[in-house]
Amino acid sequence: MTESSAPRLDPPPVPIKTERLELRYITPADIDGLRYYTDPEVCRYLPFPPADEAALVTRVANMASRMAPSEPDEALALGVVQDGDLVGDLMLRLRTRADDQSPPAVAEVGWCFAPSHAGRGLATEAATALITLAFDYYPLHRIYASLDPRNERSAALCERLGMTREAHLRRDFPEPDGSWTDTVTYGLLREEWPQG
């Protein structure tokens, strides 16, 4: 890979407060709050298996290190807190840039919420704040989400966010059992975001 000559981007202005939530950096002490990553139902459509205890420790440590993305494939991970409880987490992963002098202009979003906090619009509220941060703070023109088309709750969240279902790729994602699943992509351009 070519070494970038783009200056590193500063860390984003975190924490962020919304009506009901705080979005903040994750720390290793969040391991109990993030235990939903051991739940097979939560991980059903995630691109990795449910964590055992060792994998959870590694996962949380990785998330805690994701504070100041700047280069393609670097990520920001945020914990979503309501009344002191960690209820979910969000990811913004920087992807494509125009050339090696430029910061990334395309980013991917991801989300995971504790089943005990589902169905109250918390993921919508938190993801709205993440996308606002992404367009306010990073020079992005496009944000996208990739998901298994069977993940109806995640697709519904993309649609609540105003994202457009742009593509359905057939059998492009390998499963551990040797089968291949489809992927759908939702996209959002800066000018489509109300605050963009």
Ligand SMILES: CC(C)(COP(=O)(O)OP(=O)(O)OC[C@H]1O[C@@H](n2cnc3c(N)ncnc32)[C@H](O)[C@@H]1OP(=O)(O)O)[C@@H](O)C(=O)NCCC(=O)NCCS
């Ligand atoms: C994807 C995921 C975050 C969606 O969670 P969710 O609980 O469906 O989303 P929200 O928190 O935004 O809640 C939406 C629900 O609350 C309702 N709601 C209530 N108040 C609301 C409000 N103020 N704003 C928006 N929705 C509201 C909505 O009508 C919707 O109801 P429904 O469940 O009957 O359709 C969650 O299913 C998840 O973490 N899944 C496991 C991980 C995963 O698959 N991640 C994505 C990988 S691509």
